[in-house]
Amino acid sequence: MGHVKLHIPGPVEVSKKTFGAFCSPMIGHRGQGFKDLYAKMQPQLQQLLDTKQLVNLSTSSAWGVMEGAIRNLVSKKVLNCMCGAFSDKWLDVSQRCGKQAEALQVPWGSPIRAEQIDARLRTGQFDALTLIHNETSTGTMSPLGEIAALKAKYPDVMFIVDAVSSMSAVPLKFDELGIDVLLAGTQKAFALPPGLTVFTCSEAALERAGTLKDRGYYFDFVEFQKNAELSMTPSTPSIGHVYALASKLEDFFAEGLEIRYERHRRTNQMTRDWAARHGFKLFPEAGFESITLCCINNGARTGGRVVDATKLQKLVKDQGFLIDGGYGKIKGTTFRISNMGDETDLSMNLLFAALDNAMGQL
Numbered sequence: 458m459g460h461v462k463l464h465i466p467g468p469v470e471v472s473k474k475t476f477g478a479f480c481s482p483m484i485g486h487r488g489q490g491f492k493d494l495y496a497k498m499q500p501q502l503q504q505l506l507d508t509k510q511l512v513n514l515s516t517s518s519a520w521g522v523m524e525g526a527i528r529n530l531v532s533k534k535v536l537n538c539m540c541g542a543f544s545d546k547w548l549d550v551s552q553r554c555g556k557q558a559e560a561l562q563v564p565w566g567s568p569i570r571a572e573q574i575d576a577r578l579r580t581g582q583f584d585a586l587t588l589i590h591n592e593t594s595t596g597t598m599s600p601l602g603e604i605a606a607l608k609a610k611y612p613d614v615m616f617i618v619d620a621v622s623s624m625s626a627v628p629l630k631f632d633e634l635g636i637d638v639l640l641a642g643t644q645k646a647f648a649l650p651p652g653l654t655v656f657t658c659s660e661a662a663l664e665r666a667g668t669l670k671d672r673g674y675y676f677d678f679v680e681f682q683k684n685a686e687l688s689m690t691p692s693t694p695s696i697g698h699v700y701a702l703a704s705k706l707e708d709f710f711a712e713g714l715e716i717r718y719e720r721h722r723r724t725n726q727m728t729r730d731w732a733a734r735h736g737f738k739l740f741p742e743a744g745f746e747s748i749t750l751c752c753i754n755n756g757a758r759t760g761g762r763v764v765d766a767t768k769l770q771k772l773v774k775d776q777g778f779l780i781d782g783g784y785g786k787i788k789g790t791t792f793r794i795s796n797m798g799d800e801t802d803l804s805m806n807l808l809f810a811a812l813d814n815a816m817g818q819l
């Protein structure tokens with residue numbers, strides 16, 4: 458059987474054009490060719506994140522920079538906002554870095570709300586918090602705007618935000634939000650191969666990092682800043698990824714960012730409509746559903762027809778598409794369908810035809 462097209466929420470399908478760019482001939486990472494390549498992308502990345510800060514490129518998956526943010530910015534204690542598999546894990550990572558850390562845990566499927574954070578920060582114990590904008594395991598999007606607004610009240614708390622599965626699919630205005638770190642691995646909505654993370658830091662974050670010992674070398678934000686000023690990275694980056702990102706940014710701006718955001722909203726709505734047509738309910742709390750994927754209840758907890766997600770996944774895979782059969786502790790009761798990256802009405806309709814066919818066989 459040929460290639461199975463990815464509709465899991467990361468990694469997602471990578472286009473031929475992107476792979477072509479990825480396979481460009483190698484250049485030296487201290488030469489003018491590399492500097493020109495990065496310098497050309499910098500204003501595009503800044504426009505994407507609506508920031509005047511430099512945007513950094515880390516050869517690592519997202520967790521490298523997520524862990525790095527803890528090592529660079531947490532001195533007193535970090536508040537880890539937890540609502541799913543990825544955000545829950547950040548507490549464990551903070552502790553493994555030897556930091557004082559506390560959980561703000563809400564049930565999976567619920568978003569994180571500003572008033573919950575406010576109640577904890579008010580204690581004055583914390584100098585950093587971690588938040589996942591779009592919790593990919595549960596398909597839940599937390600209201601970043603209302604949370605970021607707290608920064609004005611707590612200027613000394615570093616707001617570290619993972620936008621791994623939302624960056625480039627929804628508008629994220631870094632400077633306006635006033636948060637301190639924003640990061641994304643590129644195998645999600647960017648639709649690049651895994652292995653590269655894009656991130657930016659506020660002035661305050663760079664200042665804080667400068668005062669912290671034990672921030673290590675590979676993910677030292679001060680090193681990233683110094684190098685980015687010269688259109689370079691601290692160590693040898695995955696140059697293939699940098700070429701691929703340059704190609705992808707061309708695509709973003711050729712399409713237009715607003716049109717790209719609208720396309721994600723529309724293909725997500727199509728997925729919700731497909732689920733509703735089959736009597737399925739979405740897992741997240743109403744009003745906080747992701748727009749880059751749908752996490753769908755298989756019926757086990759919500760009543761009505763119960764569908765075996767593993768069987769559904771197999772029947773769809775036999776037709777050339779890979780969906781996700783549920784993640785972590787909601788595996789077995791949910792399944793997930795991604796619409797992030799390059800997906801269009803046409804490509805989603807091909808998937809829905811395969812899903813309809815599979816449903817008919819269950």
Ligand SMILES: *Cc1c(COP(=O)(O)O)cnc(C)c1O
Nearest residue numbers: 518519520543591593621622642
């Ligand atoms: C995928 C994902 C991660 C983990 O990324 P890695 O590439 O495995 O490091 C972190 N956060 C979110 C929200 C994700 O979706």
